[in-house]
Amino acid sequence: MAALSPNKLKIVRAIVETAPDSAIRSLEMALSAEGGSGALAAVRELVETEAADRFVRNAVFAPVKALFASSSSKISFPPRALGLMWRGLKADHADLIREAAAHCGPWDAEMDSPQVLNDLCTLAAKGLRERTQPDFKAAAELCDDFSRGGGSDALIACLDLSPMTRGALARLSEWVSRMTVERTVSVRLAYRDTLEVAPDAGPRFFEMLAAPLPEPWLILRVISAVMDRPHETYLAESELGDFGERTLDDIDNCVNFVRKFQADEGVEAGRKAGQMVQRALLQVFEFEGAIETTRLGPWGGRLGRLRESLAQSVERIMTGAGEAVNNALPVETSRLRGGANRGAPRMTDDPNPRLVARAESLLAFADEVRSAAANGGFSGARNRMIEKANQRLDHYIDYLIAVMRDNEVDDRERARKYLEVAADFIAYTRDEKTAQIVRRRLAAA
Secondary structure, three states: OOOOOHHHHHHHHHHHHHOOHHHHHHHHHHHOOOOOOOHHHHHHHHHHHHHHHHHHHHHHOHHHHOOEOOOOOOOOEOHHHHHHHHHHHHHHOHHHHHHHHOOOOOOOOOOOOOHHHHHHHHHHHHHHHHOOOHHHHHHHHHHHHOOOOOHHHHHHHHHHOHHHHHHHHHHHHHHHHOOOHHHHHHHHHHHHHHHHHOOOOHHHHHHHHHOOOOOHHHHHHHHHHHHOOOEHHHHHOOOOHHHHHHHHHHHHHHHHHHHHOOHHHOHHHHHHHHHHHHHHHHHHHHHHHHOEOOOOOHHHHHHHHHHHHHHHHHHHHHHHHHHHHHHHOOEEEEOOOOOOOEEEEOOOOOOOHHHHHHHHHHHHHHHHOHHHHHHHOOHHHHHHHHHHHHHHHHHHHHHHHHHHHOOOOOOHHHHHHHHHHHHHHHHHHOOHHHHHHHHHHHHHO
16 A cells, blocks of 8 residues: 655644544554555554654643543533643653653553652643744644633633542542541541642542542542531532432432333333433442432432332332233134143234333333332332243243144244243343243244
8 A cells, every 4th residue: 555645744733633532542552453565554553653642741740631621520621622722732841742752651650740740730730821832822722612611710720730630540540449547547638638728729639639530429429528427408408418419319310210201212211211220329339429418408318218119219110020921922712632621822922022022121221220129219119020030931932842842833933933032031041041942842842
């Protein structure tokens, strides 16, 4: 393949420089096996150079990087502003960038981070304040025009906290995993150092810690350590009360999602609703563990109502799941085998696709909430549904396998279709291994 012309290479470079980090990683992996010369080799070199540059950039801006277009944080900035700040630093402070590249690897959490990283954040804040350098001016204007986040002033304030936040982020995984006495002391010291920079920096500090967490509500553990498991009234009236309100709002959104879920929405929607149940309960337990609540308190009362509403919604879905299985696998009174009256599969028509899809959607939900049922207060409803569904499935499977083996079925193909449906269902009510056994029995019948 011929080499790219200078103009085309310039276009590719511009595209690579503006691509998100995830796209750069994917490109780097895809092109890693390419060798030789030509167009792909040139593109690979561009991508590798950009990936190395991003690594240094992300290390320098680690305290604020997660705030760029974060959906869960109250403070958020446009992603393009990050690249503009970095370009401004490279234009004015190339020597420090090279020094940072030599010191941006992982360091021990007990050691101070390389000073050059914090120096570059200080220079970035200075550039945003002065707005004399074109890239910093563009970045500041982008932040000011951004619909949420507090503008360039908020970004400057976050950059000012970089030295404290950088060290705290290195310990964050420890703090949210298990809070020991020693870790509690380290959290409080980090918080104290933050307040020395600015008396109103507390909420900003916790926003910067919460942004990179995959489960943002875990920041409540850190807040609880700083405030010694505060009472709900005290925390609600403090400057950190928004973190509690946000967690409750997210629980509310999860409960509403589950309440509005309909079986006709499909399997993926069923799984999503089940995941919302788990998400809501994780936050409920985290909230109750981090904050002292009472049943009549402003937050405790709301939390109790949300838990009750969630349990009622799940029980309603479980009831519907049992009915859906029965509708998808209908039976009729029969004396075909052994002369006894019993519910034989009714196979006057092929399986109804809509009824099958509804049942599978509800069973997917039930499977997704399996681990949360005991603590969520709906294990009884789920167990009853699973037990009755398995009785219907076991009978259906055994009956159809028997009549197919003994050639007592009029339409073998239709019976096979019903057995395949039953196998799909039993993968949810039991497990995939059981479903495979049913499929092997069907193949041998």
